[in-house]
Amino acid sequence: MSINTFTCHCIGDTLDGLRDGLSHFSGPSRAAVVFAITGNASMYVFDPQHLLSGHEPRLKELYVENQTWRDFPSIQRSSLRYNHIVAEKNLQLTGLISYGGRSGAVYYQMWFTEHHPDMCSIGPTERWLEHAAWRFSHDMASESALYTGISGGFLREYATHAVRDDIVDRMNILLGWDTRLRIYPILDAILELSRTREEGAWPRGKLVFVEPQSLDSISFLAHFSTAEQPSLENIKHVRKLLAAVEQSNLKLISDGYNVAGIASDNLPEFTITADFRGGHGFLKVIDDQICSFADGTYQSTTRRANLVHLEEALLETDIDPEAGNTLFKIVAALVHQAEDQKHGATLVLDLTPTPIAIAGQRFDSALDLRQPAILDLAKSLSRVDGALHIGADQYLHGFACLLDGHAIAGENRARGARYNSALRFTAEHDHIIVVVVSADRPVSIIQSGIEISAACQWKPLSCRINQPVHLDKWVDHNDE
Template identity: 55%
Template sequence: MAEYPFIRRCITETMEGLREGLTLFSASSRTAVIYSIKPDDPIFIFDPQNLLIGHEPKFKELYIDSDDWHKKNSLRYDKKKFSNVIPEKNLELAGLISYGGRSSSVGYQMWFTDHHPDMCCIGPTERWLEQAVYRFSHDIANEEELYTGISGGFLKEYATHAVRDYLVDEMNVLLGWDTQIRVYPILEAILKISRTPEEGEWPIGKLMFVEKQSLDKMNFTAEFPEEEQPVLDNVKHIRKLLQTVENSDLKLVAAENTIIGISGEDHPDFSITADFRGKYGFLKLNKNRVCSFSDGSFQSTTRKAKLVQVEEALMDSDMDPEDATDLFKIITGIVHNAASQRHGCTIVVDLNEHPGFMMGHSLVNPLDLRNPESLELAKSLSKVDGALHIGADLKLHDFACLLEGSYVPGESRGRGARFNSALRFTAEHESMIVIVVSSDNPVSVMMGGTVLETKWKHEASLICKIPVPLEHWVAASD
């Protein structure tokens, strides 16, 4: 029993750093852990933000009704040994990413976090959770006298390391261990280039890193003499060269620490590509996105608006579910187009049986947005000042509409006229959803004079403020 306060401290500090780091990487995130230290210990859960609510039946099946999780542990309990960690893979639970392990100092542990719908790839997050497994095993092995308390801070700053760990793991699978590609210098160069403007413009274009052995398989549009190949450390020069492949299918090709030339080919057997798109960009492993980057750091987001609040509002409405799904796809298409074109727009979704009157440009024959040509026209009309007016019949009835209303609490001068006008408008019009896309701010969804949030919030658990036996947690949720 005397060990419990120390174990609680280790878990709490590790989890807090993990949560803060993942929040920076993937937007607001929650974390939780299920663990058992000694062979005869019961299995505990620590879920301070209700991340695991709804999965009680599965946990009961895995950990209470069965002791297979306990029998699998082939390691002898020994606090002095922690480095040999046997991995436990993702449990594949809906809405969650998980990763666990077994070691001589911690018999079993499984860490969890949110699986955000707009993640490029879950690989880096899994590597992050893997590091939490290792850090917890290390801290428990060290005991209280030698505990440094650095695990939380280490995990908070783990983004670049998580991306690197994932790339290295995939590279070893595809190429084997004998490879000359060094990932850390590549990631460092990408972030430096992304922060380097040229004549006031942010970088656009692709920079592809390949193995030197694969260069013979590539056809170059232009190849630099070996003695004149630009060095990767010369960030400003690389940034200037990137202008040569702007808005084209060409890309700069690098091997080891130099730029070899320019090629129009997709990639050889293996490549890491930085796709610069101005203020942000994407990191790809072969053709697959790993993560995005902006402001000098990596993030998991696809940089497309999630619009979860819109989907929830439509599903809660009286619309036919199939029509609601089609309408959500239409809205998503318009929003993503506006974001990619970097212009703001406003969409009014009118859920009334008969669309109401709005002051703007009306159409004699409303556009059926299920028609691809009409949808493309609607995307273009969204560039005009004012709002699009879309009905529950999936048709565009008006564009360039003015949104008016009286002052409501929640207005923000810092958010601009488009945001505040939409907020006022929804306060005075029932069954109206307004989506505001700003050229430099996240998408806002409003209804009833308030900004809609996702249904789950980071509410503190009343049951699991501290680690508790999993059996008690499951029983309390019945």
């Protein structure tokens, strides 16, 4: 069965919307899909940005050499036209999240996107891919005469729905279907609270949502009378109450309708917690972090620096792997401290056998950063103007260090002195990696005068410039 223009249109719209939506939720993201319209049709792949590059052997094993994916109980196209999909779960491919399903309209489909290393959870993204499968199946069942072309629009704006769907799935496992918790109003209230200031301050503290029937089991420190419980819709009132639990172990307790009181421990088995931390916050179900929120939107990020490029750079050096791992943990601790305290910092990783001389404040003898007390001291010293000088021996050799060098072509005046000084310094010194933490920008990993953390392996392209291709031909072509 060949792929006609209508199918190409559906798959292109769906993939465009999916990719755009996930890029806002998780940062720049690609998407791809493999599918077969009927049980005896060829398997096709649509991967316009080469997301699946490197996974050809596994895909060949799954779909070309092994035909068991066709061995599925007969799906009647007439009986499963619109909304019933038999799920096909994550294939567990390295660096990818995948989810798909089978239906009367599309016999088999599997959608893919990137598994970013700084994701709180893959749950919302899996729900996003699941909805992409549902939209594609629905469009194919509708056929060209009834095609509306709105699937891409739905998927672009699916963030809150993806978070809600993940929470509902978790909630149904623990509480069953008979629950009175209203998830959409809860998610809307959290976003409204996150952007509501009180006397100029952003909200801090924890607001915990529990099943209404569980309220009687909570040992409240302070329980508000039923007639005076603030409505969750009264955002300003709830925002004022958050001040009572700021910087403490206390929590506001809500049943999704009203704020019932203040408690600390011994909460019910199932809870949804909004942890407000000033300009951002985190959403948890029980103890699992689902996503973060900021600027009125939900996002997948842990709001921690992505240091995977540093980890890779250390692996490529001659440093002992165990020592490299320790060094990475030291740098990660310093970076995360600077992020949490919202101050800039510069860390010079000197991987030369004998640390080079850098102008700055030095010690009588270097300090061992493997000692917790010394690491805490280094966190404090990172606030001082200038760079920390860290050797391959995991010792701190100096602080308030000045990085100089000649001007180079890759400088960016919009990035400030820390960033450009690091570019110049690393351009003139081999075996040096500089980590720059800016208060208002992502962390930059710089080596040999280049920001290696800024490297991009793909370009955003419209999906409509490509068409699905036979999977067996795609595999053979990419293996060449």
